[in-house]
Amino acid sequence: MKTFLAWLLWLWLALVIVGAFFYAPVAEHFRVPGSSRIVFFHVPMAWTSFLAFIAAAVWSVMYLVRRNPRHDRSAGVAIQIGLLFGVLATVTGAVWAKIEWGAWWNWDPRQTSILASLLFYAAYLALRQSVEEPEKRARLAAAYALLGLVVTPFLFWIVPRITFSLHPDPVVNSSGKVEMDPRIQHVLYASGLGFAALFFWIHNLQCRLEALVERRAALKE
Amino acid sequence: MFVKEWRCEYRTRYALNTLALFAFTTLVVVSFSLGPLGVDRSHGTAVLPVLLWIILLFSVAAGLPRTFVQEEETQTAMALRLSATPSALFCGKLLYNLTLVFALEVLVTPFYLMMTSLEVASPWLFAAVLAAGGYGLAAGSTLVAAIIAQARSKGTLFSVLSFPILLPLLVLAVELTRGATAGDPGGVAVPVLLLYDATITVAGLMLFPAVWNP
Numbered sequence: 001m002k003t004f005l006a007w008l009l010w011l012w013l014a015l016v017i018v019g020a021f022f023y024a025p026v027a028e029h030f031r032v033p034g035s036s037r038i039v040f041f042h043v044p045m046a047w048t049s050f051l052a053f054i055a056a057a058v059w060s061v062m063y064l065v066r067r068n069p070r071h072d073r074s075a076g077v078a079i080q081i082g083l084l085f086g087v088l089a090t091v092t093g094a095v096w097a098k099i100e101w102g103a104w105w106n107w108d109p110r111q112t113s114i115l116a117s118l119l120f121y122a123a124y125l126a127l128r129q130s131v132e133e134p135e136k137r138a139r140l141a142a143a144y145a146l147l148g149l150v151v152t153p154f155l156f157w158i159v160p161r162i163t164f165s166l167h168p169d170p171v172v173n174s175s176g177k178v179e180m181d182p183r184i185q186h187v188l189y190a191s192g193l194g195f196a197a198l199f200f201w202i203h204n205l206q207c208r209l210e211a212l213v214e215r216r217a218a219l220k221e
Numbered sequence: 222m223f224v225k226e227w228r229c230e231y232r233t234r235y236a237l238n239t240l241a242l243f244a245f246t247t248l249v250v251v252s253f254s255l256g257p258l259g260v261d262r263s264h265g266t267a268v269l270p271v272l273l274w275i276i277l278l279f280s281v282a283a284g285l286p287r288t289f290v291q292e293e294e295t296q297t298a299m300a301l302r303l304s305a306t307p308s309a310l311f312c313g314k315l316l317y318n319l320t321l322v323f324a325l326e327v328l329v330t331p332f333y334l335m336m337t338s339l340e341v342a343s344p345w346l347f348a349a350v351l352a353a354g355g356y357g358l359a360a361g362s363t364l365v366a367a368i369i370a371q372a373r374s375k376g377t378l379f380s381v382l383s384f385p386i387l388l389p390l391l392v393l394a395v396e397l398t399r400g401a402t403a404g405d406p407g408g409v410a411v412p413v414l415l416l417y418d419a420t421i422t423v424a425g426l427m428l429f430p431a432v433w434n435p
Contacts, residue, residue, distance in 0.1 A: 064431050112392075120385035127382060130372040140368050143428045147364060147386060150424040154389035154417055 009201060013194045016040065019187040035099045038092055040187050044195040045089035046114065051196055052082030053117065055203075057149040060142035070211075072138035075145060076128055077206045081199060083121040090114055113155040120148050240284035240321060244329045247276045252336040269339045270398035274391055276333070277358065280325055285362040286379040288314050289370035298370075307430040311363065315425070318359040318366075326351050342404030350401055350414070354394035357418045361386050364425040367432045390417055 020040040026033040059075035062068070093111065094104045105111060127144055131137035251272050292298040301310060330351060334341065341347045365383040372378055393414045400410070 116385050116388045119388075123381045123385055126378065127368070127372060130374050130378055132373075136371060139431055140371060143364075143432045144368055144382065146428055147421075147424055150420050151386055151389055151417070154393075154413070154420075 006201065009194065009197050012190070013198070016187060016191040016194050019190065024184045024187045025181055030100060032099050035096055038096045039184070040191045042089055042092040042096060043188060044192045045085045045092065047192050048195045048199050049082045049086035049089055049114075049117070051199060052078045052085065052203075053121075053148075053152070055199075056082065056145055060145040063138055063142045064146075069134065069138065070207075072134075072142065073207055073210055074203070075142065076125075077203055077210065079121050079124050079145070080206065081202055083118065083125065085195075085199070086114060086118045086121060090118065116155050117152070124148070237321065237324065240280055240325055241328055243283045244276060244280040244325055245332075247279060248329060248333055248336065251276060252333075255337065267399065269337050270395050270402060272337075273330070273333055273398065274354070274395050276329060277322075277326065277355070278387065278391065280329070281322060281358050281362055282380050282383065284321060284325075285318050285359070286366045286369060288318060288363065289366045293370045302434065307433050308426055310433070311367075311426060311429040314367075315360060315363045315422075318363050319356060322355040322359045323352075326355050339402060341402050343401050346411075347398065347401035349411070350394055350397040353411075353414050353418055354390060354397075357390040357394075357414070357421060358387065360418065360421045360425055361390065364421075364428060364432070367429060371432075386421075390414070390421075393417065 020037050024037070024040070026036050030036050056075040056078035059071045059078060063071040063075060090111075093114070097106065097108075097111075098104045124141060124144055128137055128141050131140055289298075292301060305313070333339070362379075362383055365379060365386060369378045369382060393410050397410050397414065399405075
C-alpha cells in the first residue's frame with residue numbers, strides 16, 4: 001500500500017510538471033511571459049513551508065498538552081522540512097525576481113517576510129541543538145514555536161499590506177477575487193496538493209528515521 | 222517580584238551600567254561614522270530612525286538576557302520556582318525589563334537627537350512610538366530570555382532567537398518613527414503596533430509556565 005501511494009505521488013507530480021509546461025497558458029503581460037510558469041513550483045513551495053510551520057505549531061500544542069515525545073519529534077522534523085521548502089521558495093523567487101524585476105533581491109515585503117520565517121526556522125533548530133536534555137528541549141522548542149506562531153500574522157498579512165509591494169497578488173487578491181486563468185488554477189492547485197502530500201511523506205520517513213536513531217542510541221547505553 | 226529585582230539590581234548595578242554604557246558606545250560609533258556633517262536633511266528622516274532602533278535593539282540584546290540567565294547561574298531559579306507563581310514571576314520580570322528599556326530610551330534618545338540633529342515634527346507620536354516599541358522589545362525579550370537561560374551558548378542564542386520575533390515590531394516602529402519625524406500621522410500602523418504588544422504579552426503569559434516549570 002505504501003509503495004503504491006509513493007508511486008501515485010510521483011505520478012501526480014510528474015503530471016503537474018507536464019501540465020505546467022503543456023496545459024497551462026503563460027501570463028502574457030509579464031516581461032518574459034514564460035517566466036510565469038515558475039508559479040506552479042514557487043508558490044506551492046511557499047505554501048508547503050507555511051504548512052510545515054502550521055503543522056509544527058499544532059504538534060507543539062499537542063506536546064505541551066500531552067507531553068508525548070512523539071509530538072515533539074514531529075514538530076522538530078516539520079520545521080526541518082519547512083526550512084528546506086522555504087529555502088527553495090526563496091531561491092526560485094529570487095530567480096524569478098531577477099528575470100522580471102531585474103534584481104535578485106530587493107526587500108519586497110514578501111521577500112522580507114519569508115526571510116524572517118527562514119530565520120525563525122533556523123533559530124528554532126539552533127535552539128533544539130543547544131539543549132541536550134530531551135524533555136527540556138521539547139518544552140522550550142514548543143514554547144518558541146508557539147511564540148513564533150503568534151507573531152507570524154504580523155509578518156505575513158499585516159506588514160506586507162501596509163507597505164508597498166511589487167509582488168504579484170496572492171491567489172486571492174485584496175478585493176477577494178481570484179483573477180487567474182482557470183487552467184493555471186487547475187495546475188496550481190494540483191501542484192499544491194502534490195507538494196502537501198510530498199511534505200507528509202518526507203515527514204513520515206524522517207520521523208521514522210529519527211525514532212530509529214534514538215532507539216539505537218538507547219540500546220547502546 | 223518587581224521590588225526584589227530592583228533590590229538585586231541596586232546591589233550590583235550591573236545591568237543598568239552595561240546597558241547604558243553599551244548604548245552610549247554604539248551611539249558614539251554611529252554618530253562618529255556619520256561624520257561631522259551628519260546625514261543631510263532629506264535623507265535624515267529615512268536613515269536616522271533606523272539607526273536609532275538598531276541602537277536600541279542591540280542594547281536590549283546586550284542587557285536583557287541577564288534577567289533569567291543570572292537566576293540560573295546563581296542557582297536561585299529553583300528557589301524562585303518554589304516561592305512565586307509563574308505569572309507573578311513573568312509580570313515582575315517584565316516590569317523590571319520595562320523600566321530598564323524605558324530608562325535606556327530616556328538616556329539614549331535625547332542624546333541621539335542632539336548628536337544627529339534630527340528634528341521631530343510630531344513629538345507626541347514620537348514618544349508614543351518609543352513607549353509602545355520599547356514595551357514590545359521588553360515583552361518579547363522577557364520570554365526569549367527565559368527560554369535561552371536554560372540552553373547552552375546563551376548570549377549568542379538570544380540574538381538568534383529574539384530577532385525573528387522582534388522583526389515585525391522593528392518594521393512597524395521604524396515606519397512610525399519615520400512618520401513622526403516627517404510629520405505624518407501614524408495611520409493604521411499605530412493600532413497594529415499596539416496589537417503586537419498585546420499579542421506578545423498574552424502569548425508570554427500563556428507560554429511562560431511551560432518554559433519555566435519542568
